[in-house]
Amino acid sequence: MGEKTITAVFDGKAFYVQETIALPVNTRVRLSIEVLPSQAQATVSFLATARSLQLQGPADWSTDIDKYLYGQEIRHEI
Numbered sequence: 001m002g003e004k005t006i007t008a009v010f011d012g013k014a015f016y017v018q019e020t021i022a023l024p025v026n027t028r029v030r031l032s033i034e035v036l037p038s039q040a041q042a043t044v045s046f047l048a049t050a051r052s053l054q055l056q057g058p059a060d061w062s063t064d065i066d067k068y069l070y071g072q073e074i075r076h077e078i
Helices: 046-052 065-070
Strands: 008-010 015-017
Antiparallel strands (some): 008 015
């Protein structure tokens, strides 16, 4: 059948899958566990993460990004 990734929840004793699995009863499988972030962590926006870093820099970063990235101002033709 091959490899399939599924999502499950562990209640302290057993894993409960979050989707239907088309396997015959008593099929032996090998489980590999990857802990996923909680729903609260998964919904944090990029902007919230960026703000939490409290980065310091010049006020003109967005307008003079080429100067800061490449050390010189680059003319963009429109």
